[in-house]
Amino acid sequence: MEIYNKVVAIFELLLGIGISLVSFIISPYKVLPKYSAKNENKLFILGNGPSLSDQLNFITDKREEAELICLNGFSRNSKYELLKPEVYLLIDPVFFKQDWYTYEIAISTLLSISKKTDWELLLIVPRKWKKSESLKQLAKNENISIGYIRNVPIVGRFNFVTNIFFKLEISTPVLQNVLIGAIFFGINRKYKEINLFGTDHTWLNDLSVDKNNEVYLKDDHFDDVRTIKLVHVDKSPKKAYFFINQIQIMLREYSVLQSYAQLMGVRIINYTVNSHIESFQKKSI
Numbered sequence: 001m002e003i004y005n006k007v008v009a010i011f012e013l014l015l016g017i018g019i020s021l022v023s024f025i026i027s028p029y030k031v032l033p034k035y036s037a038k039n040e041n042k043l044f045i046l047g048n049g050p051s052l053s054d055q056l057n058f059i060t061d062k063r064e065e066a067e068l069i070c071l072n073g074f075s076r077n078s079k080y081e082l083l084k085p086e087v088y089l090l091i092d093p094v095f096f097k098q099d100w101y102t103y104e105i106a107i108s109t110l111l112s113i114s115k116k117t118d119w120e121l122l123l124i125v126p127r128k129w130k131k132s133e134s135l136k137q138l139a140k141n142e143n144i145s146i147g148y149i150r151n152v153p154i155v156g157r158f159n160f161v162t163n164i165f166f167k168l169e170i171s172t173p174v175l176q177n178v179l180i181g182a183i184f185f186g187i188n189r190k191y192k193e194i195n196l197f198g199t200d201h202t203w204l205n206d207l208s209v210d211k212n213n214e215v216y217l218k219d220d221h222f223d224d225v226r227t228i229k230l231v232h233v234d235k236s237p238k239k240a241y242f243f244i245n246q247i248q249i250m251l252r253e254y255s256v257l258q259s260y261a262q263l264m265g266v267r268i269i270n271y272t273v274n275s276h277i278e279s280f281q282k283k284s285i
Contacts, residue, residue, distance in 0.1 A: 030169035033147025042066035043191040052198030052222035075112035091178040096129035201276040254279040
């Protein structure tokens with residue numbers, strides 16, 4: 001079995017290298033947009049977990065010490081205009097699909113970004129959605145510049161190869177969620193310290209299956225709590241095993257990022273002490 005696992009790992013690595021190189025040849029862009037940090041010492045990344053509500057005063061008090069990335073629906077919060085993040089990262093297809101306007105989260109988030117942003121903001125979105133109608137709407141705000149991230153994951157557990165491809169920006173981690181992309185951005189833009197907030201990741205506690213075998217999740221954000229039925233992008237039902245596998249991939253990629261951060265001399269601190277992410281050092285506010 002050990003030999004089999006090694007063979008599979010080598011095959012995965014070679015496949016990942018092949019995909020990365022072919023992707024780069026076909027579309028010779030680095031996987032992250034250009035960005036010159038004004039303050040390279042520290043980066044705050046704001047997740048939207050329930051713990052963020054207790055951390056916002058700390059973040060506000062320390063704002064001048066760090067640059068800030070916010071994610072997903074944060075623009076709907078009144079603190080968005082106060083904190084004025086330098087970078088905003090969106091990855092979920094719901095924000096860019098042809099029928100994006102049928103999703104409340106997409107409409108409210110994009111409208112808030114468009115109307116509220118009166119400072120220079122780098123909005124990072126997946127390159128595959130470059131021509132989406134929702135981006136055309138955001139581009140009307142002259143304060144927003146749009147950069148693109150390419151999802152070109154390299155698989156396999158050979159760190160020396162993975163790290164080289166990450167550093168050259170030929171490949172990315174598996175962008176299973178937006179936080180992974182934000183951390184990767186922070187490492188490669190050479191911030192000395194990355195602080196994470198609102199990164200609870202306690203979904204396993206909040207998962208349920210009803211009598212009809214439909215899967216539900218208590219979707220607990222810092223500004224909203226609701227129970228949602230889990231579905232795929234095409235709105236077909238999502239199975240529990242599929243969702244749990246997605247969580248497993250997330251947690252694995254955090255471990256990959258921690259190894260890469262150490263190589264790059266970047267310290268990552270998670271200020272959500274009850275977070276299920278075990279890869280990063282935790283610290284109380």
